[in-house]
Amino acid sequence: MSNAIILMNNQLKPQQVEMLTQLAEGYRFVTKADLAEGDFEYVEIMYGWDKSYTEAQRQSFKRLKWIQATSAGVDYLPMDIIQNPQIMISNMSGIHATPIAESVFGYLLATGRQLFTSQLQQRESNWNRPEHGGYFSLKDKVLLVYGTGNIGQEIARIGHNFSMEVIGINTNGRAIEGFDACYATAEADLIVGKADFIVSTLPATANTRHYFAENWFKMLKATALFINVGRGQTVDETALYEALKAKQIGGAYLDVFHEEPLPESSTLWELESLLISPHISGQIEHFQEETFPIFKENLVSYLNEGKLARNIVAKDKGY
Amino acid sequence: MSNAIILMNNQLKPQQVEMLTQLAEGYRFVTKADLAEGDFEYVEIMYGWDKSYTEAQRQSFKRLKWIQATSAGVDYLPMDIIQNPQIMISNMSGIHATPIAESVFGYLLATGRQLFTSQLQQRESNWNRPEHGGYFSLKDKVLLVYGTGNIGQEIARIGHNFSMEVIGINTNGRAIEGFDACYATAEADLIVGKADFIVSTLPATANTRHYFAENWFKMLKATALFINVGRGQTVDETALYEALKAKQIGGAYLDVFHEEPLPESSTLWELESLLISPHISGQIEHFQEETFPIFKENLVSYLNEGKLARNIVAKDKGY
Known part of the structure; x- marks a missing residue:
C-alpha cells in the first residue's frame, strides 16, 4: 500500500467515502482533523481547500498534484499554489x-x-x-x-x-x-x-x-x-x-x-x-449530492489517465 | 344633454377622461368629491366602487346600471348591489x-x-x-x-x-x-x-x-x-x-x-x-394604463349595444 493521501478538507458522506475508497485503491482518505504532521508530504489530492494552511504547511505539500475546489471561483487559493505547475486545479463551476x-x-x-x-x-x-x-x-x-x-x-x-x-x-x-x-x-x-x-x-x-x-x-x-x-x-x-x-x-x-x-x-x-447577504447566494440545498459526481468523475479520470475530465481551471485566467 | 352621470370613484388621468368624454356624448363625468346630493339618482355607470357609501346612498343610485370594478374580486360589494338585477358588474380580472x-x-x-x-x-x-x-x-x-x-x-x-x-x-x-x-x-x-x-x-x-x-x-x-x-x-x-x-x-x-x-x-x-403584506400583491406599477383599456372597451360596448364586452362578473358565482 502506497502512502498517497486524498485529503478531505470538505466533508463527504460516509457512503461517498466508501465509494471513493473502492475506486482509489492504495490511497488513504484523511480528513483535515486527522492529518498528522508527517502526512503533509504524502498528500496527492485535495477535495476542497482550507484557508488556514500556513505557508510552511503549503510548502510541505510536496507531492500535491490536484485540488478539486468545492467552489466556482478559486481566487482564494494562494499564489504559490496556483502558480505551481505541478498542481492541477478543478472547480465546481455550474452547480451554483x-x-x-x-x-x-x-x-x-x-x-x-x-x-x-x-x-x-x-x-x-x-x-x-x-x-x-x-x-x-x-x-x-x-x-x-x-x-x-x-x-x-x-x-x-x-x-x-x-x-x-x-x-x-x-x-x-x-x-x-x-x-x-x-x-x-x-x-x-x-x-x-x-x-x-x-x-x-x-x-x-x-x-x-x-x-x-x-x-x-x-x-x-x-x-x-x-x-x-x-x-x-x-x-x-x-x-x-x-x-x-x-x-x-x-x-x-x-x-x-x-x-x-x-x-x-x-x-x-x-x-x-x-x-x-453573507456570501450565501451560491449555497446549495443538497451540497454533497451535487458536488460528489464532479469529484468522482475527475477522480476516475485522474487515476486512469493522469488528467482531469472536467471543470479544469485555466490558471492564466484564474477561472 | 341628458343628466346621466359616469361616477369616477377611482382616479383617471386627465387625457383618459378627455378620451372618454368624446366617446360618451351626453354623459357627465363626476368624481366622488364633486358628487352633489341631487346627483345620486342620475348615476348610471361607476368606475370603481367606494366602500363608504351608506345604505341610504346606495338606494339613491336608482338608475345605476353598471359598475366597472377596478379589482379582480368583488366580494366587497354590498349584497343589495350584487343582487340587484338591474346592475351589471365587470371586474379587472387578468391584470393582476x-x-x-x-x-x-x-x-x-x-x-x-x-x-x-x-x-x-x-x-x-x-x-x-x-x-x-x-x-x-x-x-x-x-x-x-x-x-x-x-x-x-x-x-x-x-x-x-x-x-x-x-x-x-x-x-x-x-x-x-x-x-x-x-x-x-x-x-x-x-x-x-x-x-x-x-x-x-x-x-x-x-x-x-x-x-x-x-x-x-x-x-x-x-x-x-x-x-x-x-x-x-x-x-x-x-x-x-x-x-x-x-x-x-x-x-x-x-x-x-x-x-x-x-x-x-x-x-x-x-x-x-x-x-x-398589506394586501398589495396585486398592486400594479402602471395601474391606470393597465385598467383603462378594459373600461374603455366595455364603455364602447355598453353605449353601442347596451351590454359589456368582457370581464363580466357571474353574480351567482361571485367572480
Missing part, C-alpha cells in the same frame, strides 16, 4: 448557477413587490399600504448581466421567462445563446444607462478589480438596481456607498465583499437601499 | 396575474435564499452564514395552486420555468393547460400532503369560507409553505396561527386577511415564520 440565479430573482421580485418593506413594517404591526406607488414588475425591463458563463446564462433564461430584455457583457462581445444581445466589456458604457437592473457574476481577476467604480455608477439610471453575486473585489465599495447615499441609483444587493466576513464597523450595513 | 405571481415567487425565492433572514441580520451588522443548511431551491419541488384562473395559470407558467411540478385544484378537476395535473376540490386531500408549497388564489364565496382550517393544515408536510393571495375569508386565521406556532408547517405568507387593515392587536404580526 441555479441557487445564484434564484438569489438574484428573489431580490428583484421581493423588492419590486415591496416584500422587504413589508417584513420591516410587520415588526412594527404596521399596515401601511402605498396605493399604486413604488411597485415594479420585471416585465419589459432591461437586465444587463456581466459575465455570460453558466451563471449568467441561467439568469438570462429566467429573465426571459419574466419577459425582460436581457443583455450580456463578456470580454469580446461574442454572441451567447439566451441573450438578446452581447457587448464587449469595452463597449459596455454604451448600454449601461439603459439598464433597469445590472447583475455582476464577474470573477476576481486583475482586469475586473474595481471595475464598478465612481464613473461607472454615474452612468446608471436613477432607479437602477445593482447586484453583485460575483466577487467583492470587482466593486469599489466606497463609490457604491456614495452612489447609494446620494440616491444616484435606486438600490443594490451585495452577496460578496472585499473583506469577508464584512467587518461590523463597515458603513455598508446601515444603508436602507442596500441588501447584504 | 403578473404582479400576484411575482409576489408569490418573490416570497418563495427570497425565503429559499434566506434573503429575509439576511435583511434582519443586516440591521444588527450580523454576518452569520449557516453552511449548507436551511436553503432550498424551487427545482423539483411540488407546487399546489388552488384556483386555475388567470392568476393560477401565470403562477403555473413561472413554476414550470423553475422546474417545479405544478398541480392545480379547481371545482371539478377539469384539466387546465399549463398544469401537470388538476384535481377537484373534493379530491384535494389526496394531494395536499405531497406539496412543498401551496398557493391559494381562491375568491371569497360561501364554499371557500374557512376552507383552510385546522384539519387541512394537519395534512401538510412539516416543511410546507402556505401562501394566500386570494381572499382572507378562506383561511381560519386561528388555525393557521396555531399551525405556525406549533411548527406543524414550515411557514406562510399572507397578503389578505379577514379584517383589513389587519388590527394592530392581531397575534399574527408577531409570528417569525409568517410574512405579512
Whole structure:
C-alpha cells in the first residue's frame, strides 16, 4: 500500500467515502482533523481547500498534484499554489448557477413587490399600504448581466421567462445563446444607462478589480438596481456607498465583499437601499449530492489517465 | 344633454377622461368629491366602487346600471348591489396575474435564499452564514395552486420555468393547460400532503369560507409553505396561527386577511415564520394604463349595444 493521501478538507458522506475508497485503491482518505504532521508530504489530492494552511504547511505539500475546489471561483487559493505547475486545479463551476440565479430573482421580485418593506413594517404591526406607488414588475425591463458563463446564462433564461430584455457583457462581445444581445466589456458604457437592473457574476481577476467604480455608477439610471453575486473585489465599495447615499441609483444587493466576513464597523450595513447577504447566494440545498459526481468523475479520470475530465481551471485566467 | 352621470370613484388621468368624454356624448363625468346630493339618482355607470357609501346612498343610485370594478374580486360589494338585477358588474380580472405571481415567487425565492433572514441580520451588522443548511431551491419541488384562473395559470407558467411540478385544484378537476395535473376540490386531500408549497388564489364565496382550517393544515408536510393571495375569508386565521406556532408547517405568507387593515392587536404580526403584506400583491406599477383599456372597451360596448364586452362578473358565482 502506497502512502498517497486524498485529503478531505470538505466533508463527504460516509457512503461517498466508501465509494471513493473502492475506486482509489492504495490511497488513504484523511480528513483535515486527522492529518498528522508527517502526512503533509504524502498528500496527492485535495477535495476542497482550507484557508488556514500556513505557508510552511503549503510548502510541505510536496507531492500535491490536484485540488478539486468545492467552489466556482478559486481566487482564494494562494499564489504559490496556483502558480505551481505541478498542481492541477478543478472547480465546481455550474452547480451554483441555479441557487445564484434564484438569489438574484428573489431580490428583484421581493423588492419590486415591496416584500422587504413589508417584513420591516410587520415588526412594527404596521399596515401601511402605498396605493399604486413604488411597485415594479420585471416585465419589459432591461437586465444587463456581466459575465455570460453558466451563471449568467441561467439568469438570462429566467429573465426571459419574466419577459425582460436581457443583455450580456463578456470580454469580446461574442454572441451567447439566451441573450438578446452581447457587448464587449469595452463597449459596455454604451448600454449601461439603459439598464433597469445590472447583475455582476464577474470573477476576481486583475482586469475586473474595481471595475464598478465612481464613473461607472454615474452612468446608471436613477432607479437602477445593482447586484453583485460575483466577487467583492470587482466593486469599489466606497463609490457604491456614495452612489447609494446620494440616491444616484435606486438600490443594490451585495452577496460578496472585499473583506469577508464584512467587518461590523463597515458603513455598508446601515444603508436602507442596500441588501447584504453573507456570501450565501451560491449555497446549495443538497451540497454533497451535487458536488460528489464532479469529484468522482475527475477522480476516475485522474487515476486512469493522469488528467482531469472536467471543470479544469485555466490558471492564466484564474477561472 | 341628458343628466346621466359616469361616477369616477377611482382616479383617471386627465387625457383618459378627455378620451372618454368624446366617446360618451351626453354623459357627465363626476368624481366622488364633486358628487352633489341631487346627483345620486342620475348615476348610471361607476368606475370603481367606494366602500363608504351608506345604505341610504346606495338606494339613491336608482338608475345605476353598471359598475366597472377596478379589482379582480368583488366580494366587497354590498349584497343589495350584487343582487340587484338591474346592475351589471365587470371586474379587472387578468391584470393582476403578473404582479400576484411575482409576489408569490418573490416570497418563495427570497425565503429559499434566506434573503429575509439576511435583511434582519443586516440591521444588527450580523454576518452569520449557516453552511449548507436551511436553503432550498424551487427545482423539483411540488407546487399546489388552488384556483386555475388567470392568476393560477401565470403562477403555473413561472413554476414550470423553475422546474417545479405544478398541480392545480379547481371545482371539478377539469384539466387546465399549463398544469401537470388538476384535481377537484373534493379530491384535494389526496394531494395536499405531497406539496412543498401551496398557493391559494381562491375568491371569497360561501364554499371557500374557512376552507383552510385546522384539519387541512394537519395534512401538510412539516416543511410546507402556505401562501394566500386570494381572499382572507378562506383561511381560519386561528388555525393557521396555531399551525405556525406549533411548527406543524414550515411557514406562510399572507397578503389578505379577514379584517383589513389587519388590527394592530392581531397575534399574527408577531409570528417569525409568517410574512405579512398589506394586501398589495396585486398592486400594479402602471395601474391606470393597465385598467383603462378594459373600461374603455366595455364603455364602447355598453353605449353601442347596451351590454359589456368582457370581464363580466357571474353574480351567482361571485367572480
